Amino acid sequence: MSGGLSFFLVLLSLLSSAKPDGSQDKCQITQQITARVGCVIDHSSRVGKEQKVAMEMAIQDLSKSICARVDLHLKDSQGNSARATAAAISLLSSKQVVAIIGTLTMQEAALLSEIENSFPIISLTSTATSPPSESLQWPISIQIANNVAFHMQCVAALVGHFQWRKVTAVYEHNNEFSSHLGIITLLSDSLRLVSSDIEHYQAFPLLPSVSNPEALVEEELKKLRSKSNRVFIVMQFSLQSAVIFFEKAKQLGMMDKGYVWIVTDEIANLLDSVETSVKYNMQGVIGIKTHFAETSFKQFKTRFRRIYGLRYPEEEENSSPSIFALRAYDAIWATGRAIKILQQGNVTSKELSQKILSTAFQGQSGMIEFKNGMLSQPPTFQIINVIGRSYREMAFWSPRYGFSENLMKHTDMNAFAEVLGPIYWPGGLQTTPKGWTPVDVDRPLKIGVPAMGAFTQFVNVRYDPDTNETDISGFSIDVFEAAVKHLPYQLPYEFVPLNGSYDEMVELVSNKSLDAAVGDIEVIADRYHYVEFTQPYISSGLEMVVTVKPDKLKETEMLVWPFTREMWFLLFVTHLSVCLVACLMEIVHGRSLEDIGAFWFWVDCLLFAPREQFKNPWARLLLAPWLLAIVVVTATFTASLSSMMTVSRVQPSVLDIETLKMTNATVGCNGNSFIVRYLINVLEFRPENIKSIASISDYPEAFERKDITAAFFVSPHAKVFLAKYCNARFTKTGSVYKPSGFGFVFQKGSPLAIDISEAMLEATESGQVEKLEKQMLSSYNCSSPINSNNGSIGPEPFSGLFLIAGLACALAFLVTIVRLVREHWRNFLPGNVLVEVELQPNPVN
Structure with a gap:
């Protein structure tokens, strides 16, 4: 034409x-x-x-x-x-x-x-x-x-709903954002509000101005494909550039399962005007387009x-x-x-x-x-999903109401999945992509492990010069491998032994020299600022271990150990009271102290064989519950004393850290761990009073040479130490200071930390972690634990017997006193005196 x-x-x-x-x-x-x-x-x-x-x-x-x-x-x-x-x-x-x-x-x-x-x-x-x-x-x-900030908020709302922690931003370079990268800043600020962030961003030049745009796009996409992130936000792209971009992405396999593509207004609003072949290259793409009324x-x-x-x-x-x-x-x-x-x-x-x-x-x-x-009017965006020859309209989003099924009915984020319905993801994936691939295509994870840890039971690095191979084993390694087996995907990795401190190893993860770190690494607050920790796989706490000494003073008093002082006092007072009341009742009945034999009466009651027959039935009733109590107490005393004579009785040489600080004592700990900082900054020990101990076997020697008075361990290490040296007279004492526990370290924002945490919880719930811990501790076969608790018995278990005997004694005493008062009262009446006088015989002259 x-x-x-x-x-x-x-x-x-x-x-x-x-x-x-x-x-x-x-x-x-x-x-x-x-x-x-x-x-x-x-x-x-x-x-x-x-x-x-x-x-x-x-x-x-x-x-x-x-x-x-x-x-x-x-x-x-x-x-x-x-x-x-x-x-x-x-x-x-x-x-x-x-x-x-x-x-x-x-x-x-x-x-x-x-x-x-x-x-x-x-x-x-x-x-x-x-x-x-x-x-x-x-x-x-x-x-x-509309303000570009609204577009970025909508993108962030989508990312936050699907809980993608990292995204890659792709945009076409133009003058508008050349100086300040404003669109990247706006997107990053919006993503932070949903706990996400931009891991990479890539600016493409204006493709129509490039001599060979296809080659340029292919080269840049290959770089993006080599990254672990799989969530791509495509914005500020012209339609002509977007056609080339998605065609090359399709050819490079970046429209397959596992990938996520979100396009903004510039592309989504023009999908009605592109060829079907272009839409076939964009299958599964999520689009955000501005909605307008169609009146x-x-x-x-x-x-x-x-x-x-x-x-x-x-x-x-x-x-x-x-x-x-x-x-x-x-x-x-x-x-x-x-x-x-x-x-x-x-x-x-x-x-x-x-x-x-x-x-x-x-x-x-x-x-x-x-x-x-x-x-001025805030926009309303329509969320679409490219499927087949067209796209499906899924939901609406507005700054005020968020996501909604239609413009008249609003919903919250919890019901957003119902609003969206099933989403067709790239490659036909039916479930939501996790948004990242575990590692780069040709490189396994580099995981650092401590090669010079004081407790090799957790990480043990051994080099075999004959085979030129390094064997890495231990409880922490076993837990990590058990968690990896629970991952829903393959995770290739290699361990890298490191000779530095734990803080140095964590720093290598932070600056991305290492992908992760595995070992007996304590989860503490200052490390959280620059690395990501998994869920702790074993609880922890800072504990003090000291030597023990026999309690020689108590060995001379072993016969009184079974009962507490309160129990002995209550026994004496109750026995004395019952015997006194029983004697008093016999006296009222007409017997003298010589007839009763008061001293032997008290002893006979303890031996259950009174030498004289009681004439007063109330006295027999009074003695019955007390004799029963003596039987029970005597049996308990015998059993407790037998137990105490067969168990070693010791006490800690130092009771608490205040004693250590007042006596200016030297303490030992693992010099490569956080414990040194904790002792100085929190517990306020002097740096010169802290001695670094390199190995678990060096602690007993340091105690024996008096180089240290106490040693500080995290709880898992303390368990291992006491299990290994359970017969060497060591014990825990003092308060337990509570850090979080042992965890694995990943780079800040790494999605692997979440996946490993979830897998580790599955391993814990299945009993694997507990089984591995028992295997570690059972290898020492400790059968004679030290008991530093005296175990004396108080009056509480016998309170019922004491109550019955006490009430019987009080009642008997009250009845006896009443009878004595009545007898004496009769003797003083005038009638009784006259009768007695008249009955007296007349004297014989």
Whole structure:
């Protein structure tokens, strides 16, 4: 089709689309207000073509509706920043335009401020950005777009929902973000709010300006493929570049299982206008596109498709308008409405700027109202999933409500999975990808292990000179290997023995010289700042071990050990009370102290064989419960004394750390561990009083030579030490200071830390870790543990017997006292005296 015929058909289409009500006749040429407006777009790009058609439609509608005429002067930027700037300057100088509409970036617009600082530039970029606050030379920028921060928040919400800890950001380089990398900063800030971060980012040049874009994309994608991260955020990409990008990603196997691709507005909004072959290269991609109301969109779409198909017949099948066409249409309308309000023949740039910024109307793309030079109404994004020849609309997201199934029904993040439904991931994967691959393709993990640990039971590094091989074993190694077996994937790794301290090994992980570290590494707060720890695989605590000494003083008093002082006192008082009351009852019954034999009576009660028969039945009743109590107490005394005579009785040589500090004693510990810092900074020991001990076998010698008075171990090490030297007179004493435990170390933010923690919990719940710990401790076969607890028995177990005997004694005493009072009271009555006198016989003269 010739160019003249094509132009004729387009003109005919525009004329035929006019309303048949004759509204175009209402405006006379002399009544129309005219303004010259420049336009800089890329005529060769899909977005540029849509914008051009939409603006021509808007100019026609303006002329018919409000008698405002916009004289549009088009310039082609050819997708080049320098050409765009030059074209805008040319329009300002030669055409005397009052405003420029186009895809000018903030940096490109800044150059125009040298000519006219109050000149309005209506930007049609996909996202809006605020100019740096320190600059005072930015022109009046009117951005018909939403703040780019909203786009990054939506991306972060998706990443946070699927709990991907790391992402790779990919964007096409342009002037807008060349100096400050603003889009990366915004994305990073949003990701931190969902506990995620950018692991890598890659800037691609403008591919249309590269001589061999396919080779460049392939080379850069291979670099990204060699990284462990598999979550890619593609943003600020032109459609032409995105087609090349995903074609090469498909060829390199980066659209297979395990990969995640998220594309933003620039690509997602144009999926309706690409060939089916392009969508086949993007299967499983998640897109974020700006949603707009479709109240009048159908009519607009019909007109647009007809005109676009005539203008670009080779793209007729994919001629649906995108959000970029709608915003271009609204940009012309905003300019025309401002011109109409001014009602002047000649419109100045400053006046036009003020009117555009204060305008407010319902456009094709939504509400057109500005705040701080950009659209004030927060956007609503639609989440889509590319499947087959098209895509599935899954959910909506807005800054206020988050994810929702539709615009009228909102939901929370917990129900988001139900809103989304099943997602088609790249490669047809049915479950959510974990977002990373364990290691690089050709390199196993380098895992550091301590080669000079004091306790080789946890990590033992042995070198065999005959075979030139290094054997690494121990409890920590066994636990790590058990956890790896529970991983749902293969994890190739190799151990690297290190001769430095534990802090040095952790630092090597932090600076990425090592991928991880395995061993008896304590989880402490200051290490958490620069590395990631797994779940502790064994609990820990700082304990003090000292020598023990026999309690020679107590050996001479062994007969009193079975009972406490309180028990002996209670026995004596109760026995004395019962015997006294029993004697008193016998005296009341008419017996004398000589008849009773008071001293032997007390002893007979203990031997259960009173020498004299009780005549008072109340005395027999009183003695019965007490004799029963004596039987029980005697049996308990015999059993406890027998046990004590067969067990070694010792006590710690030092009771607590305060004694150590007051006596300025020297203590020993593993010099390569955190214990040295802990003793100095927390427990306030003097550095000169801390002696470094290199091996577990050196501790007994140091105690014997009096080099140290006490040794400090973490709890797992203390268990091993006491198990190995259980007959060497050592014991734990003092308080237990509680760090977290032993864990494995990974680089900060490494997803492996989470997977290994989960696998380690599975190994623990299955009993494997406990079994490995028992195997480590059982190899020493310790059968004679030292007992430093005296185990004396108090009165609590016999409280019932003492209560019964005490009540019986009190009751008997009370009854006896009452009888004595009554007898004495009778003796003093007058009647009794007279009777006695009268009964006396008369004396014989």
